[in-house]
Every structure is written in C-alpha cells, then in structure tokens.
Amino acid sequence: MATSGGAGTPAGTTIERPGGRAARGRETDDRILAAALQSFGTKGYEATSLDQLAGELGVTKQTILYHHSSKAALLDAVIDRATADLTATFDEALRGAGPGWERVEALVRSVFRLALRRPELLGLVREVSRLGAPASTRVAENLEPMVRRARAFLAAEMDAGRMRRSDPALVLVSAYSTVLGVATEVEVLRAVGIEPSLRATVVRRRELLAFLRSALVAPTPS
C-alpha cells in the first residue's frame, strides 16, 4: 500500500527550494546512500534487496538503479561515503588529542562512540572484509592513508621506546581486531554473559584500554 507513488510529497506539489530541479536528485541519492549504508552495515549486503531498500525509502527500485547502475555500484558508493565518514571522524578525534598514548585513547573512544551511535559504519567494515574483493580492496584503498599514518605512529612510538618493540603492522592488526571485536561483537559478549547497556559499555571501554595499554606500552624501566 502506497510504498510508491510519491507518498512523501502531495502529488503535483514539487518543493521549490534553492537549487531547484537538480537538487532533488542529489537529495534522493543522499537518502538512498544513507538507507543502503544502514542496511548493508547491519543486515549485510546479500541480505539486503533493492526492492526492500526502495520500499523503506518510499521509492521504486528503478530509482535506485537510476542513481547507481547496479547493486555492486551502490555498494561502492556506500563504501566511499562510509570510509570518508570514518576518516573524518577519526581525524576529528585525533585533532584534539595530545601525543603518545593519548592518541590511542582518543581513537578507542571514537570507535566506542561509533559503535553506539553509528553501528552501521563499523558493521559495514566488517561486512565488506567478509565479502572480499573487489569491495574489500576499495575499503583498503580508501583507508590506506589512515592505516599508513597509524603504522608510522606505532613505529615512532617504538623508536622512542614508549611502546614495546615489534612489527607495527602486526600490532595494528591485533589492536584493530581487539577494539572492533570488543566494541561490536554483541553476540560474543552475550555468550560470556555481558548484556549490552550504556553502563556496561563504559566499563568495557575502560577495561579494553587497560588491556591495550598492557599489550602495547613498553615496560617502564622504573
């Protein structure tokens, strides 16, 4: 019932906003991308159908295919937007942070905030890494600058003797897995008897930081 047919705006009434005709298209595309990100990131790519996506938007599937030539192309666009969001978020978080360990803390805080407020972003990363190439390659490329900076940071900290010496790339993967896991693996947490709640999440973040700190920071030569 009326999933299509312009239920959003009264028939014939086209809103006249600055930008005019072309702006409506971009606005629709924005909504498409937002809904697709939500669905891909939480339900998964295969489990999301264009029909159902269109239904949620009050639009027909063909409108989606007008803006993105195929489902795969839509995923690419979603990835681009999501990775841009991620980079921006982390840049923002790091802008205010001081040097050294503070930066790690800022990043972890940022991830936990994302896990609460925009779980679909982290979900998409997981989903795409599961899907493999070519989608995963795209994510990797988009995040490459961030990854490189992170690796350089770790290397510098190790050189300065503030972090335990080892392969920065491997440490990065370990830390990544740990953080993303603790922040997002709801089912695993439930399995060990941790129900999701705001209070519990704060505790979890604190414990995770302690875990990471022990794992990374060089033993002080007292």
Added chain:
Amino acid sequence: MATSGGAGTPAGTTIERPGGRAARGRETDDRILAAALQSFGTKGYEATSLDQLAGELGVTKQTILYHHSSKAALLDAVIDRATADLTATFDEALRGAGPGWERVEALVRSVFRLALRRPELLGLVREVSRLGAPASTRVAENLEPMVRRARAFLAAEMDAGRMRRSDPALVLVSAYSTVLGVATEVEVLRAVGIEPSLRATVVRRRELLAFLRSALVAPTPS
C-alpha cells in the same frame, strides 16, 4: 549435465557394505553436512544456495531437504557438528598442555592450526555471530562449557597473581577477538601489507603471543 541421476554409483549397483541400506543415508548426510559447513563457513549462509550445494554433491536439492527439513535446520545441524569439532580440538590441545600460560599458548596454536587447515570452522563461528539469533544462541549454548572453563581458568590465574586482575569475561572477549582476528582476517592483513604465507603465519603467531602475554600476564614484582 548429469548433476543428478546417480552419476556416482553405476545405476542399479548398490554397494553392499556392513550396515547396508541404512548406512548409505548416514553417509550421504555426512557429505551434506561437510559440504554445507564448508560453504557456510567460507562463502556465508545467505550466499549458499541449496541447489548449488546439491550440485557440488551430485545430488538433488530435495535430498538435502529430506535429511534436513529446511535450510535453517541444516544450519543448526552444521553448527552442532562444527561446535563439537571445535570443542574436541581444543580439548585435545589442552590435554597435553601444562598449567598456566602454557594453556593459552596451546589454545592459540590450536586456533592458528585451524585457521590453516580448517578455516571453515572458524569462519562459521564468525558467520553465525553475524547472523545473530537463533543461530548464534545455538553456538553460544554449545560452546558454553568451554567458555565457562576458560573464564574459570582466567579467574584462577588472576587469583594466583599470575595474571593482571580484571573482569575475566571481558578479558576473554578481548583475547578472543584478538586471536580470531589475527588468525582469520585475511582482508585486514592484506590491507596493512601482509600477504598470507606459511612463513608469515608463523611470525604472526609468535607476535600475537607476545602481544597477548603483555596484555594478560601480571607484571612480575621482580
């Protein structure tokens, strides 16, 4: 061509083995479960179709549905088998291990061996935790004894002062995420420039153990 029609055994020739008629059914079901585990664990549940699964087995889809009333039921059966395998593998690994940290090492070694030899097992765990209930509940229930033992182990080590004191459940999740991530997240590893190879895997395991050891073991009061 000839995906169906008993291409496996010459028409009319029914193998007369001890066990006879009823044993053939169990054998087919074994092959079904093995193929389903493989596909669910590597390609994913939704990305696996019964038709294609049947094709690989040289059997019709209806044969699968004869043994398992639905795709979901098949997943349940696969989960039961996989979790039993996992439990057996880890029990075996722990049987020979000594006390304390040696047990963690034995477990990590075990996970890495699985990642190389039976990646579909670990893949299924990831996949199911992604799918959520009711499948994830089943995994959780099946692995509950193991989880409980692990938590008790951690608690005991902390009590004995050999491990850094903190919430055993949270430490378990952290360690779980780290180990499974480093062992199985091929795409993430590729993203930081680590191509999968046997040599690299050994190095990865050693570094991971160092990472875990720093994270978990209590600082010796020297």
Added chain:
DNA sequence: CCGAGTGTCTACCACTTGGTAAGTGAAGCG
C-alpha cells in the same frame, strides 16, 4: 512556447530462491 534533460514511475523479464507433492526403486520383514 518548445525541446531537451532530469528524475521517477509502471511494466516487464529471465533467473534463482527455499520449499512442496508425488512418485520410484530397492531393501527388509511378515
């Protein structure tokens, strides 16, 4: 006011999905 272009819709399409109904052949049992 006209023609081009943009954004969206209706109407299809070929194909695949999980699942049902009904049957077939062989083995086991009285």
Added chain:
DNA sequence: CGCTTCACTTACCAAGTGGTAGACACTCGG
C-alpha cells in the same frame, strides 16, 4: 509373495532477485 520403510528423484511452484525498456511529469534554457 505383498507391504512398508528408507533414500532419493522428477516435476512443480510462489515469491523473490537484479536488471531493462519505455513512458510520464516536471523544470529550464532558448
């Protein structure tokens, strides 16, 4: 022998899947 049961098949089906073709409405530059 006939009857049942087991293992499996052929033949379908309704409901989706991603994707194409073509029309319609509406806006804007000329």
